Amino acid sequence: MDVVALIGRVLFVLLFLGSALNHLTHTSAMTAYTESKGVRPARASVLGSGVWMAVAAVLVLLGLWGDLGALMLVVFLLPSAFLMHAFWRERDGQTRSMEQTQFLKDLALAGAALLVFVLFRSGEMGLTATSPLFGTN
Known part of the structure; x- marks a missing residue:
């Protein structure tokens, strides 16, 4: 199962590495595009979020x-959803x-x-370089 978890992590982070x-x-x-959504400073936001995603994806x-990488992705994704993709507007x-x-x-x-975070914390991710930063259950 460790190899399956590793394959899952690879597939999961491909989107973030490409982005x-x-x-x-x-x-x-x-x-x-970021400016058109009203996010300022746009250039710094684009560069900062690019570095943030890359670091988070590599950690995962x-x-x-x-576990830290997974939380970093959540911190990126939730504001991105509401600021950049506010379909109701x-x-x-x-x-x-x-x-x-x-x-x-x-x-999604x-x-x-968040599920990846839980799996890292529970020790169910196998083939990891370190223990979870936030400890195990």
Whole structure:
């Protein structure tokens, strides 16, 4: 089961590593989008969130204080859902639908990250570099 947990962690963090890379390599486009959502300072937010996601994803992937990495993802995902994907503010039906999908995706991933946190804390993640930062049950 340890290998299955590791495969699950790899699959889980791929989205965050790709998104972090986008934040750090397509900063201008991401900054414009962030500004359009009213988040200021936009550029610093894009770069900071890119680094935050990358660090969190690597912690989860390596099991190096994976519980901390999972909580970092929750801290990123919940504000992202409400600030960047506030579908209820959109007037265009297609845009509203796309933003609702992104909003729900962020909430679902936050839920998954909380489960990852619990699994790290319970010692059920196997093949980890360290024990959980926040201890075990």
